[in-house]
Amino acid sequence: MRFDKRPSPSRRAAAAVAAGTAAVLLAAACGDGRGGGGGDQEVVLEGVDDGAVLTMWTRAATEAQSQALVDAYNATHENQVELSVIPTDDYQTRVGTAAGNQELPDLFAIDVVFAPRFTSAGAYLDLTDRIDALDHADALAPSHIAVGTVDDRKYLVPHTLDLSVLFYNKDLYAQAGLDPEQPPTTLAEFADHARAVGELGDDVHGTFFGGNCGGCFLFTWWPSIWAEGAEVMNEDGTESLLDSPEAREVYAIWRGLVEDGAVAPGHAEEPGATWTGLFPEGNIGVMPMPSTMLGLMPEDLDMGVAPIPGPTGGQSTFVGGDSIGISANSEHPNQAWDFLRWTLEADTQIDLLAANGDVMARTDLADNEHYADNPNAVVMNDLVAIGRTPYSLHFGQTFNDPQGPWLPLVREAVYGDADADLSTLNDAITASLSG
Amino acid sequence: MRHSRTLAGAVYAAPVALFVLVFFVAPLLLVGRMSASDWPLLAGDLGVNFPANYASIGDNPLFWPAVGFTLKYTGIVVVILVGLSLGLALLVSGTRKGTGLLRTAYFLPTTLGLASASLLFFGFYSPAIGPLDPILQGLGITDEPISWLGTPNMALLSTVVLIVWKFAGFFMIILLVGLQSIPPDVYEAARLDGANRLQAFAHITLPLLRPALGLVLILSVTGSLLAFDQFFILTKGGPDNSTVTVVQLIYREAFQRFDLGAAAAVSVLVLAALLVVNIAQFRALRRDR
Numbered sequence: 001m002r003f004d005k006r007p008s009p010s011r012r013a014a015a016a017v018a019a020g021t022a023a024v025l026l027a028a029a030c031g032d033g034r035g036g037g038g039g040d041q042e043v044v045l046e047g048v049d050d051g052a053v054l055t056m057w058t059r060a061a062t063e064a065q066s067q068a069l070v071d072a073y074n075a076t077h078e079n080q081v082e083l084s085v086i087p088t089d090d091y092q093t094r095v096g097t098a099a100g101n102q103e104l105p106d107l108f109a110i111d112v113v114f115a116p117r118f119t120s121a122g123a124y125l126d127l128t129d130r131i132d133a134l135d136h137a138d139a140l141a142p143s144h145i146a147v148g149t150v151d152d153r154k155y156l157v158p159h160t161l162d163l164s165v166l167f168y169n170k171d172l173y174a175q176a177g178l179d180p181e182q183p184p185t186t187l188a189e190f191a192d193h194a195r196a197v198g199e200l201g202d203d204v205h206g207t208f209f210g211g212n213c214g215g216c217f218l219f220t221w222w223p224s225i226w227a228e229g230a231e232v233m234n235e236d237g238t239e240s241l242l243d244s245p246e247a248r249e250v251y252a253i254w255r256g257l258v259e260d261g262a263v264a265p266g267h268a269e270e271p272g273a274t275w276t277g278l279f280p281e282g283n284i285g286v287m288p289m290p291s292t293m294l295g296l297m298p299e300d301l302d303m304g305v306a307p308i309p310g311p312t313g314g315q316s317t318f319v320g321g322d323s324i325g326i327s328a329n330s331e332h333p334n335q336a337w338d339f340l341r342w343t344l345e346a347d348t349q350i351d352l353l354a355a356n357g358d359v360m361a362r363t364d365l366a367d368n369e370h371y372a373d374n375p376n377a378v379v380m381n382d383l384v385a386i387g388r389t390p391y392s393l394h395f396g397q398t399f400n401d402p403q404g405p406w407l408p409l410v411r412e413a414v415y416g417d418a419d420a421d422l423s424t425l426n427d428a429i430t431a432s433l434s435g
Numbered sequence: 436m437r438h439s440r441t442l443a444g445a446v447y448a449a450p451v452a453l454f455v456l457v458f459f460v461a462p463l464l465l466v467g468r469m470s471a472s473d474w475p476l477l478a479g480d481l482g483v484n485f486p487a488n489y490a491s492i493g494d495n496p497l498f499w500p501a502v503g504f505t506l507k508y509t510g511i512v513v514v515i516l517v518g519l520s521l522g523l524a525l526l527v528s529g530t531r532k533g534t535g536l537l538r539t540a541y542f543l544p545t546t547l548g549l550a551s552a553s554l555l556f557f558g559f560y561s562p563a564i565g566p567l568d569p570i571l572q573g574l575g576i577t578d579e580p581i582s583w584l585g586t587p588n589m590a591l592l593s594t595v596v597l598i599v600w601k602f603a604g605f606f607m608i609i610l611l612v613g614l615q616s617i618p619p620d621v622y623e624a625a626r627l628d629g630a631n632r633l634q635a636f637a638h639i640t641l642p643l644l645r646p647a648l649g650l651v652l653i654l655s656v657t658g659s660l661l662a663f664d665q666f667f668i669l670t671k672g673g674p675d676n677s678t679v680t681v682v683q684l685i686y687r688e689a690f691q692r693f694d695l696g697a698a699a700a701v702s703v704l705v706l707a708a709l710l711v712v713n714i715a716q717f718r719a720l721r722r723d724r
Binding site: 092093096097099100117118121123212264265266268269270271273274275277278396397401402403404407408411 | 476477478479497557561562563564579580582583584585590670671672673674675676679683687690691692693695
C-alpha cells in the first residue's frame, strides 16, 4: 500500500511501461535504432587499448569478483571500465528494459541461465571469431560457452563462476562420530550424515535448504539428478523431465530429512535471501551451497567441501554465475573485447580469482600456487569440467520466478502428499518452457 | 478585454495542462496502445493484436486467485486500519499529559519507506536471523519457533501487521485533524441536552468526521488494491502462490515473462476497476450532504 506522492515500486510496472513505450516510439522515429552499433566496425581480434571509456553492468551477487577485475584492468590499461552494480533481484528487469530501449552498456554480465533469452533476442554482439582466436578457447568453462552459443555462434565468455558444492562442518562431523575427512559420496550417505549431526541437538541441525526459493532448489538439487545420469530437461530446453524416477528419488531423500526433523527450522518459508547465512554460524552439519561462499567463511570454522552426489553415487554441479558479452549496440566493441580477453588471461585468472579462492573461468589452470594450499578450491575448480549449466529460452519465468511452475512441483514433492502425482505439475513446467 | 483575459487564463493554466498531458494523458494512451499490441520487452512493438492480450488474461491461472486475494487483503486491511486509526485519533485527541509523545510514537512508522519497513519486518520474521522467536521462546510464551511467513494465513497476517503498523499513524493524523475541526460547543450543547458520551460519539463525532473518514477510506482502499512492495519483499507471493496480488501479476508479466502487452492489458483492467471503486466511494460520501 502506498500513499505518498513519490513514484513508488508499486507503480514501477506502469512507469516502466510508459517509459518503455516512449523510448520505443522515439527509436522508431529515428530509424531502426540499431544502427551505429559494434557490428559495423572492423574486428580487431586482440582488442584495442586506446583510452576508451567503457560502461559495464553486473549484478550485486557477483560484484566482488567483477570489481576486482575492473580495478586491476583500469590500473594497467589506457581503456577505463566504469562498473555499475545493480541489485540482483532487479538485474533481469533492468537489463531487459535497457535492451528494449537500446540503452545497454558496452559490457554486461548476465546470470548464465538467463543468457539464452538475451543472446537469441540479439542483445549481444557475435564474438565467435574473437573467442575462437584465443589460445585457450577450449579451456573456457565449457557449460558457460555452450549456453552462450546460439546456432553455432558464440556470444558470451564465462565471467564469474558460482558452482553448487556440499559444504560440511568438520567439527560437527567429529562430534557426531563421523569421519571429518570422509564427506558423503552418495545422497543417501549425505542424508545419514545430516541425521547424525542433527541428533547432536540444541541449536545444531543436520542440514538446510531454501524451501520457498526455486533458484535455490535447482542450484542445489539438480546436480544430484545429473549425478545419477538423468536429465532435467530435453536438449532444447522445451520439455521438463523433472518427474523422472531419478528426480523423485532426490526429492524423496530430502523429504525424509524434513520428516525426521534434520533440517534447521525456517526452511519451508526461506525465500532465498538468507539461506546461506546459517552454515557459516557453525550450526549446520552439511548442506549444498554456492562455491562463492568459500571466501566468506569465518577463519575459525573447520569445514570442507565435496561434490554433490546422486542418490546412489556419481557427482555433478550446477555451473552458475555470470557470463559476459559485448552489447550489440556498443560503440567500442574492440576496446570492450580487450577487457574481456584480458580477464581470461592466465595471470588474471590466477592472481585475481584463484588467489581469492574463487573458481576460475578456465579449466587448465588448476595447478597454481594459490590452490596448492587451498584443497577446497581445487575440489570446486575440478567440477567446472564435468558440471552442467541447463539451457532454456524461458528459464527465469519457469524456474526462478516465485510464481513460476517449478516451485509448486518441488514443494509438492517435499511438503505435499508423499505419493503425489507430479506429472500434471511437470506438464505445467513444459508449457512454461515453450513461452 | 474579454479575449485577453481568456488568453491570460490559458497561459496560466498551460503549465499544468502540459504537465498533465505529458505525465498522465500520454502514458495512459501509450499503455492503452501497448495493451492492444504484441509487445515483447526485448523486441519492442510488433503490431496491434487486439484483443489477444485481454482475451488471454482469463487464461492465466494466477489471475482470479490474485483478484480474490487482493480483495480479501483489502477488506481485512481497511477494516483494521480505519478502526484502529480512529481509536488512536480519539486516544490522542485530548490535551492530557503525554499525548504529544504518543502522537509522535504512532506517527513515526509513517516516515519510513514501505520497502525499508518491509525489509525490516522480513528480518524480524526470519527464523534464521529474526529476534522474534528467540524473544518469545526466552519469555516462555512459545515452545517452538513460529513460522511467521510459512503458511498462507500466517503470511497474510504477518503482512497485515506490517501494514497496520506502518499506516495506522498516518490515518490517525488525518482523523485527528478531522476531530479537532469539530467545534467544542457542539459537544457542550449536546451535553446540556443530556447526551451521554456514546450518543455524542454516534451523533456528533461520526457524522462530522465523515469527510476525514472518507479520505481515509479512499486512500486505504486504493492503496490496498495496489499492494505490491510488501508482498514482493516479505512473501514473494508465497507460500504456494497464496499471496499474489494483482499488481504482482503485472510485474510478473512485464519483467519475468517479458510481455509488456499482457502487462499493460492487466494494468488497464486495474485502472478501470479503481475508477469504478473510487467513483462509488465518492458518490457514497457525497450523499446526504
